[in-house]
Amino acid sequence: MSGGGIGQALGEIAFGADGLVPAIAQQHDTGEVLMVAWMNREAVEVTLAEGRACYWSRSRGRLWRKGESSGQVQRLVELRLDCDGDTILLLVDQTGVACHTGRRNCFFRAWRDGGWVEIAAPEIDPEALYGEQSSG
Amino acid sequence: MSGGGIGQALGEIAFGADGLVPAIAQQHDTGEVLMVAWMNREAVEVTLAEGRACYWSRSRGRLWRKGESSGQVQRLVELRLDCDGDTILLLVDQTGVACHTGRRNCFFRAWRDGGWVEIAAPEIDPEALYGEQSSG
Numbered sequence: 001m002s003g004g005g006i007g008q009a010l011g012e013i014a015f016g017a018d019g020l021v022p023a024i025a026q027q028h029d030t031g032e033v034l035m036v037a038w039m040n041r042e043a044v045e046v047t048l049a050e051g052r053a054c055y056w057s058r059s060r061g062r063l064w065r066k067g068e069s070s071g072q073v074q075r076l077v078e079l080r081l082d083c084d085g086d087t088i089l090l091l092v093d094q095t096g097v098a099c100h101t102g103r104r105n106c107f108f109r110a111w112r113d114g115g116w117v118e119i120a121a122p123e124i125d126p127e128a129l130y131g132e133q134s135s136g
Numbered sequence: 137m138s139g140g141g142i143g144q145a146l147g148e149i150a151f152g153a154d155g156l157v158p159a160i161a162q163q164h165d166t167g168e169v170l171m172v173a174w175m176n177r178e179a180v181e182v183t184l185a186e187g188r189a190c191y192w193s194r195s196r197g198r199l200w201r202k203g204e205s206s207g208q209v210q211r212l213v214e215l216r217l218d219c220d221g222d223t224i225l226l227l228v229d230q231t232g233v234a235c236h237t238g239r240r241n242c243f244f245r246a247w248r249d250g251g252w253v254e255i256a257a258p259e260i261d262p263e264a265l266y267g268e269q270s271s272g
Contacts, residue, residue: 005250012245012252022158022223024169031167033160036223048247081252082242083235087158087172089243099219106218107225109148111184114141116148116217 006048010041014085021086025053025098028077028091034098035106037064039088051076053090070129072096102126142184146177150221157222161189161234164213164227170234171242173200175224187212189226206265208232238262
């Protein structure tokens with residue numbers, strides 16, 4: 001894929017005042033919404049060039065290749081853009097789990113009967129994913 | 137559902153400095169990601185109280201009950217929250233189409249072979265949805 005092509009991709013994306021757009025990662029074959037993170041221009045470039053999801057970590061202030069610490073990589077299947085150009089949908093193939101809590105996806109709290117209910121349990125101990133950095 | 141319950145729901149949501157969080161609307165039975173919009177506290181309250189998706193329109197600066205102009209309502213099936221509390225996932229039952237362009241969902245541009253490809257056509261003429269306000 002040429003740099004010019006990626007330049008054209010970037011031109012259609014309406015990054016916010018902070019240079020970021022939200023990006024949804026969805027498991028390509030099941031439709032499961034895995035997580036939402038943020039991308040800047042460079043994160044989009046890296047994602048398209050490397051074929052794996054790369055985000056901008058707002059807390060760490062740097063690019064974050066998903067799985068770089070945990071091994072829980074998201075292989076890119078397709079990158080889509082919404083009508084306003086300000087939200088990205090990544091169809092991915094998730095290795096292991098997407099959530100830093102060890103759950104398959106991050107949306108494990110559901111509002112039911114007037115309270116929050118945890119509807120999924122961790123599949124992996126976060127310690128096994130991150131070692132001593134398990135809080136992030 | 138009691139007001140106290142909704143108060144508890146709101147307490148777990150980490151609204152941003154602008155008072156907003158992104159909210160994904162997903163068709164509950166097919167998994168299709170329909171759109172992303174923004175919610176403030178009041179939008180969450182209204183969504184839970186009325187059982188239909190209500191967002192905060194950043195462009196109009198007011199609450200926006202999805203479908204109030206177009207009739208393309210999103211009945212709430214379940215509201216979920218992610219691990220950090222800063223993104224909401226709405227499982228909904230979409231009446232008609234979610235996108236103001238008349239397409240079923242907003243993510244109709246896919247990056248393929250170095251260019252954007254439209255992968256879905258409008259199902260409804262936006263004029264039929266909005267009349268003379270078809271640009272919004």
